[in-house]
Amino acid sequence: MAVLHHSLDFILFSPVDSASTVPSLLSIFHEQEMTETVHDTKGHGYLATLVGKHGRLALLRVHSHGMVTIDLQCYQEDSVAEVDNLLNALEKKLKALLSGNIKRFKRLPALIRGAEVDRYWPTSDDRLIEYDIDQVLYEEDSAYQNIQILHSKQYGNILVLNGDINLADSDTAYTHAIMGSGKESYTGKEVLILGGGDGGILAEVVKQKPKMITMLEIDQKVIDGCKTHMRKTCGDVLDNLTGDCYQILVEDCVPVLKKYVQEGRMFDYVINDLTAVPISTEPEDSMWEFLRLILDLSIKVLHPSGKYFTQGNGVNMTDALTLYEEQLEKLSCPVGFSKEVVCVPSYLELYPFKSCFYCLFS
């Protein structure tokens, strides 16, 4: 049973006296059988907690610097009409009391806390975003991560790994970009996909009749979930681990890559769909170590004329992107790179919406 957290915020041109506002607000609360406890704020304005039936709880603050805030928490099963009436009455009364002194009034959509289906997925630069998620289709904890497949009216089914939005049915732009935006031909080529358990890239590359695609995905449970719930993205390519021109190895890519390096195996394309660039800008971070290792191994299995594609990070994470580009200069063999900024619908801001994609070449 979720808690709905409502807020009414009045930002004022000049401070108001609590004596001129509080009594008539309290009488509105009293009508709803809510009773107050007034707190000593040691000079930080008026503060009352109000408790009522059905677990209703309100905070009334008349801030000393020219702001009035009201919080109302109630349970989701509470009467929507009664709660709305209370909020409307408070809003109306305060608009009348503060008339002429209101710089801004803000009544945000209620924050839904503890709902069965979580709708809040903050961005990489830590902003609050509420998605239109209405259903959890799949949830598993594998040995590697928490896997969720969620349904959104707007984006279709969305794969979420450890709370990070990976790919939605709507995100063909992601797959298109990480394959080189239509400028590459995979026909007759040797292709290596790192990660990619949602099958989106595999399904697209297969269409171009490559010589062979090898996909290294560590997590069988991602494949299982996507096979069932992300068919708009993967089609039928995940139904079998091998097909006419592809094989999926359910393995950690690092030892496999090391083996390929030893064997001298070469690919025309390496597509790294493993993780986005770490958000942290601590170069000592083990995420960065991992990223460098993968990059280094990938370049070693790349034909001299081959290309490596990967996703960068959200365009707002400029420091992380700069650091990423510095990593490229530290590789054991020198590479050039190009980058492209693309809209990925479901990303909004989460590794956001506009995302950098990199193409590396020798």
Add this chain to the structure above:
Amino acid sequence: MAVLHHSLDFILFSPVDSASTVPSLLSIFHEQEMTETVHDTKGHGYLATLVGKHGRLALLRVHSHGMVTIDLQCYQEDSVAEVDNLLNALEKKLKALLSGNIKRFKRLPALIRGAEVDRYWPTSDDRLIEYDIDQVLYEEDSAYQNIQILHSKQYGNILVLNGDINLADSDTAYTHAIMGSGKESYTGKEVLILGGGDGGILAEVVKQKPKMITMLEIDQKVIDGCKTHMRKTCGDVLDNLTGDCYQILVEDCVPVLKKYVQEGRMFDYVINDLTAVPISTEPEDSMWEFLRLILDLSIKVLHPSGKYFTQGNGVNMTDALTLYEEQLEKLSCPVGFSKEVVCVPSYLELYPFKSCFYCLFS
């Protein structure tokens, strides 16, 4: 001075006794010189309000159905380190106390209430979205509306009318779509733009050397703001109200349209950039009346082979879109229409991100 509203939510597999959780949490608060008032919730779990220095305020609730929530309000000028330490200590303690019983833990980015620059612009389907807005470049109240031009790192400068995001520098996709997605040629044509005070459409149509563009924008203050702060969108077309192949009439479009109808004036294209489709699905709503009136007048000034373009609403507002399409059938002259769904970067969800564009023809 804004209030930062932090929340820590623990959703549990099974209810916990407040006696097993509350005392060690209170001691963390006490270390920060916060003192509690415990409230009688009449059977709805444990509730304490805690008040501390610098106007700090916390709510501690152990809900009777298996959830623990903590709210912490503090002022923006408060010590970030101290507040973070307090939140971290509470989170750590609760994770230890509730170990094995935590279904989900959620620590959302703090809600910033009453900031100088407002970052929250809810979507048309009332979801909470925080933008990366860092500056108010222009704010005016005209006779018609509140006009703001805001700066976002991601979207560039954004025109906001009465709290609705209209257009950002990033939104060339909007202009492209409302002009018919590159499938129309405006060269040598008579074009009528309704609204469009940001100059985005005007600037693009002008490039195609039409015979004449007439733009009817009611609000000089929108033009003034955009001329200065939206130059990436409008270029120099707003610097003068007349140009080689255009004239801007700063007038209410309804009487002008009525006059054009009487005069028998005809256009090859009418581009309605006035308002989006009303969100309300009350057909009696005056917004719908207005919309029908504009539609009707527009069709009357349209050459038999002409086309009318307009923006629909967010793809999530299916009821409103259906109602809009019903309005089209009620027009005095019958029209056909096609529609297209397009990504508009800054819209995210606000008349959202994916927006319908309509093309009407006789």
